[in-house]
Amino acid sequence: MGVEQGGSSPLGPGGAPSLKGPGKHLLKPYLGTWRIILPGTPGVLPSVCLTLPPHQEVSSDGAPGAYPSKNKRTHLPTVWELESGAGVGRSFRGERKGGPWTFEERPGVKVVSAGKHCVLCGIVNKSEVYKDVLSEFVPLYQDFENFYTRNLYMRIRDSWNRPICSVPGAKFDILERVSYDYNWTFKYTGRIVNDVINMGSYNYLGFAENSGVCADAAAEITLKYGVGVCSTRREIGNLDKHEELEKLAAKFLGVDAAMAFGMGFATNSMNIPALVGKGCLILSDELNHASLVLGARLSGATIRVFKHNNMQSLEKLLKDAIVHGQPRTHRPWKKILILVEGIYSMEGSIVHLPDIVSLKKKYKAYLYLDEAHSIGALGPTGRGVVEYFGLDPRDVDIMMGTFTKSFGAAGGYIGGTKELVDYLRTHSHSAVYATSMSPPVVEQIIASMKCIMGEDGTTLGQERVQQLAENTRYFRRKLQEMGFIIYGNDDSPVVPMMLYMPAKIGAFGREMLKRNIGVVVVGFPATPIIESRARFCVSAAHTKEMLDTALNVINEVGDLLQLKYSRHRLVPLLDRPFDETTYEENED
Amino acid sequence: QVTMNVGVAHSEVNPNTRIMNSRGIWLTYALGVGMLHIVLLSIPFFSVPVVWTLTNVIHNLGMYVFLHAVKGTPFETPDQGKARLLTHWEQLDYGVQFTSSRKFFTISPIIIYFLASFYTKYDPTHCFINTASLLSVLIPKLPQLHGVRIFGINKY
Numbered sequence: 001m002g003v004e005q006g007g008s009s010p011l012g013p014g015g016a017p018s019l020k021g022p023g024k025h026l027l028k029p030y031l032g033t034w035r036i037i038l039p040g041t042p043g044v045l046p047s048v049c050l051t052l053p054p055h056q057e058v059s060s061d062g063a064p065g066a067y068p069s070k071n072k073r074t075h076l077p078t079v080w081e082l083e084s085g086a087g088v089g090r091s092f093r094g095e096r097k098g099g100p101w102t103f104e105e106r107p108g109v110k111v112v113s114a115g116k117h118c119v120l121c122g123i124v125n126k127s128e129v130y131k132d133v134l135s136e137f138v139p140l141y142q143d144f145e146n147f148y149t150r151n152l153y154m155r156i157r158d159s160w161n162r163p164i165c166s167v168p169g170a171k172f173d174i175l176e177r178v179s180y181d182y183n184w185t186f187k188y189t190g191r192i193v194n195d196v197i198n199m200g201s202y203n204y205l206g207f208a209e210n211s212g213v214c215a216d217a218a219a220e221i222t223l224k225y226g227v228g229v230c231s232t233r234r235e236i237g238n239l240d241k242h243e244e245l246e247k248l249a250a251k252f253l254g255v256d257a258a259m260a261f262g263m264g265f266a267t268n269s270m271n272i273p274a275l276v277g278k279g280c281l282i283l284s285d286e287l288n289h290a291s292l293v294l295g296a297r298l299s300g301a302t303i304r305v306f307k308h309n310n311m312q313s314l315e316k317l318l319k320d321a322i323v324h325g326q327p328r329t330h331r332p333w334k335k336i337l338i339l340v341e342g343i344y345s346m347e348g349s350i351v352h353l354p355d356i357v358s359l360k361k362k363y364k365a366y367l368y369l370d371e372a373h374s375i376g377a378l379g380p381t382g383r384g385v386v387e388y389f390g391l392d393p394r395d396v397d398i399m400m401g402t403f404t405k406s407f408g409a410a411g412g413y414i415g416g417t418k419e420l421v422d423y424l425r426t427h428s429h430s431a432v433y434a435t436s437m438s439p440p441v442v443e444q445i446i447a448s449m450k451c452i453m454g455e456d457g458t459t460l461g462q463e464r465v466q467q468l469a470e471n472t473r474y475f476r477r478k479l480q481e482m483g484f485i486i487y488g489n490d491d492s493p494v495v496p497m498m499l500y501m502p503a504k505i506g507a508f509g510r511e512m513l514k515r516n517i518g519v520v521v522v523g524f525p526a527t528p529i530i531e532s533r534a535r536f537c538v539s540a541a542h543t544k545e546m547l548d549t550a551l552n553v554i555n556e557v558g559d560l561l562q563l564k565y566s567r568h569r570l571v572p573l574l575d576r577p578f579d580e581t582t583y584e585e586n587e588d
Numbered sequence: 589q590v591t592m593n594v595g596v597a598h599s600e601v602n603p604n605t606r607i608m609n610s611r612g613i614w615l616t617y618a619l620g621v622g623m624l625h626i627v628l629l630s631i632p633f634f635s636v637p638v639v640w641t642l643t644n645v646i647h648n649l650g651m652y653v654f655l656h657a658v659k660g661t662p663f664e665t666p667d668q669g670k671a672r673l674l675t676h677w678e679q680l681d682y683g684v685q686f687t688s689s690r691k692f693f694t695i696s697p698i699i700i701y702f703l704a705s706f707y708t709k710y711d712p713t714h715c716f717i718n719t720a721s722l723l724s725v726l727i728p729k730l731p732q733l734h735g736v737r738i739f740g741i742n743k744y
Contacts, residue, residue, distance in 0.1 A: 138669065142660060142672065144658075144659075144660050144661075144662055145660060145661060145662070145663065145664050145665075145672075146663075146664065147662035147663070148662050148663035148664075149663070149664070284599065286598060286599060287597055287598050287599075288599055289597070290596060290597075293599045305599060344597075345597065346597035346598075522597075524603075524663070525596050525603065525663055526596050526597045527597060527598075528598075528603070528610065529603070529607070530610070530612075
């Protein structure tokens with residue numbers, strides 16, 4: 001880091017000197033016209049960058065704010081230096097002394113001791129000098145907050161956002177990419193990896209296809225109705241197709257009426273505020289999806305969180321709520337709404353619906369069930385978690401779901417009594433302000449729903465539902481036998497397999513892709529930092545051969561990466577006949 | 589207030605608040621301190637009292653830096669920067685005092701101090717160093733000093 005004079009500044013003549021070192025932008029207002037260079041810290045994800053990338057005179061991309069070239073590692077400060085504010089203290093001392101500082105690579109031990117020294121210098125000096133400046137402005141971006149992103153996420157981000165060039169069905173094609181700078185930039189090799197088995201898409205019933213009945217129907221409707229509606233439901237955007245869809249959805253779910261919305265996320269976030277408000281209580285599960293959390297926070301109601309799928313925790317909260325009422329006034333709550341999901345997408349666990357329904361009836365609360373992943377995927381005829389448990393759909397006050405996962409489309413719905421749905425038609429934010437669903441999407445949902453219900457005259461839908469159930473059971477059973485730790489209920493098609501170590505997240509994703517399987521790996525912040533996992537989504541479109549291939553590959557990679565953490569070993573059902581010496585299914 | 593917890597599968601706004609309650613972290617911390625002590629003991633020219641004083645001082649220095657000096661979070665949180673000016677100690681459990689993690693991390697430097705005092709045979713120089721170090725790490729933990737920045741040090 002140093003103060004360099006004149007000529008080598010790439011931004012043209014003028015000889016304005018530039019400072020190097022992290023945190024230098026903090027000195028900018030102090031130094032007037034001096035430009036500042038910030039080596040090492042990337043220009044960062046938003047394009048706001050008060051600094052230039054280092055050594056721009058040698059890099060080819062001239063735009064300021066681009067990611068710095070990571071080839072020259074000699075000048076990059078170590079992570080320790082950046083985070084300890086080493087630069088700030090150091091430069092400030094440099095300022096005081098007036099001499100130039102050079103920023104060369106330094107041996108490790110010196111860095112550590114220098115860093116500690118600078119932390120203390122930086123702490124003392126930073127506050128005195130920048131107090132006036134910093135108290136007026138909120139920093140746009142903080143070096144420390146993107147510590148995780150820069151150091152962990154960037155290194156393994158080739159496992160996410162992979163560009164594909166086919167429909168994400170049971171198999172798909174991926175564009176191959178390489179990175180020569182540790183995933184800061186990607187280059188396409190031009191090769192397409194064909195027929196990668198897709199274990200990551202939410203394609204439970206296999207409707208993600210671009211040929212077949214649903215696709216043809218959607219294409220026909222595009223020709224007839226056009227691509228978009230360009231208006232809201234309450235103005236002139238209500239088509240007969242929407243009404244047909246809503247009647248069909250109500251029939252599918254077994255409720256009085258239903259309303260459909262353009263986005264699954266928006267269904268939750270826009271409708272919960274319409275249903276509850278200030279003075280109401282929301283009891284939401286710990287692991288609820290972001291849309292439910294956002295909807296709950298937007299509504300202004302009091303939110304209390306109960307432990308995941310834990311009925312004792314929920315009952316305790318209900319009892320306390322009813323006994324004590326609202327926090328200070330002790331008035332009774334206007335409404336108590338329990339927010340749960342059918343299948344939780346990160347855990348694969350199925351909600352204990354019978355217990356919740358009995359609790360709700362006992363304490364007279366309302367139940368909002370978000371069946372994003374479970375509609376179409378659970379139950380003997382695919383009607384969701386309510387059918388899976390054999391309950392009455394009228395027990396669930398608000399049945400919400402999405403069309404994204406099992407129906408191969410987009411959007412969400414809410415089903416319930418006619419009064420509820422009529423109220424939502426007038427009071428929901430989506431109905432008033434959001435564009436209505438586009439006709440081809442609506443037709444896709446109608447076609448796929450009819451297929452599942454059997455109304456198109458074939459048994460294809462029923463076969464798909466059964467195929468999914470078989471695939472799920474088989475896949476889960478085999479993975480458990482192999483010795484992996486799998487979360488979730490045995491019937492849920494969402495299969496999270498624990499990886500635990502951050503390094504294994506990247507390793508697993510890459511090894512699976514090398515062997516032609518595409519998987520989704522999840523880490524912090526979506527999961528707790530030590531519970532990273534790989535999440536498989538079983539589909540009805542997977543044949544047994546595909547599942548066997550995938551399982552063999554997972555077995556191989558699991559041995560390679562030592563992922564077989566489970567200490568319970570399931571006795572394989574077919575290999576060992578039941579004789580007088582095996583009474584337990586689990587043999588430790 | 590509204591926050592968007594987009595991209596996360598849990599409703600926790602700031603994971604820093606509950607990381608010290610998570611499974612295995614107290615044990616990891618204790619083992620870490622033990623490892624530090626063993627490494628220091630392996631250095632041949634340090635006598636046992638010096639090693640204990642060094643363990644105490646280095647542990648307290650590390651604790652001060654990570655719990656009371658570094659502010660904010662190393663990851664982005666959807667709380668719109670509420671925790672940016674708070675040290676980790678102040679973020680624990682959303683500012684609720686006397687939770688079990690806080691008690692654990694208050695008591696552990698005291699235990700190390702007792703052990704260090706014993707093994708240094710209550711020598712005055714060592715005692716002075718150890719006591720100063722202990723105070724530097726105990727005083728910021730007082731509930732009265734929650735959010736307090738003396739002389740504006742570390743305020744922004």
